[in-house]
Amino acid sequence: MRTCVIAVSASFREPRRVSSRSWKVDKEARFWAMNDRWDRKRRAFTCYFTGLALSDDDRTHPLYATWEHLQPETADVTLVAAFVTASRRT
Numbered sequence: 001m002r003t004c005v006i007a008v009s010a011s012f013r014e015p016r017r018v019s020s021r022s023w024k025v026d027k028e029a030r031f032w033a034m035n036d037r038w039d040r041k042r043r044a045f046t047c048y049f050t051g052l053a054l055s056d057d058d059r060t061h062p063l064y065a066t067w068e069h070l071q072p073e074t075a076d077v078t079l080v081a082a083f084v085t086a087s088r089r090t
């Protein structure tokens with residue numbers, strides 16, 4: 001049975017249009033991804049790859065929470081640290 005955590009920060013916004021390509025956001029997939037990454041002990045979202053607590057208040061911080069697709073072009077997303085997203089794209 002899944003439990004729901006409804007503690008969403010305003011900084012977790014929908015993605016903006018990138019270049020000329022846009023995509024439909026699967027809000028349910030993101031909801032469950034956020035629920036899966038919530039750590040009750042730390043009272044924080046954690047990075048899927050590193051397990052580190054994520055920041056949601058400073059977009060320049062390396063641990064700022066970002067969305068990452070586990071499989072390209074699918075709705076299967078998870079929360080990861082910004083430095084992970086940057087390193088995967090280079």
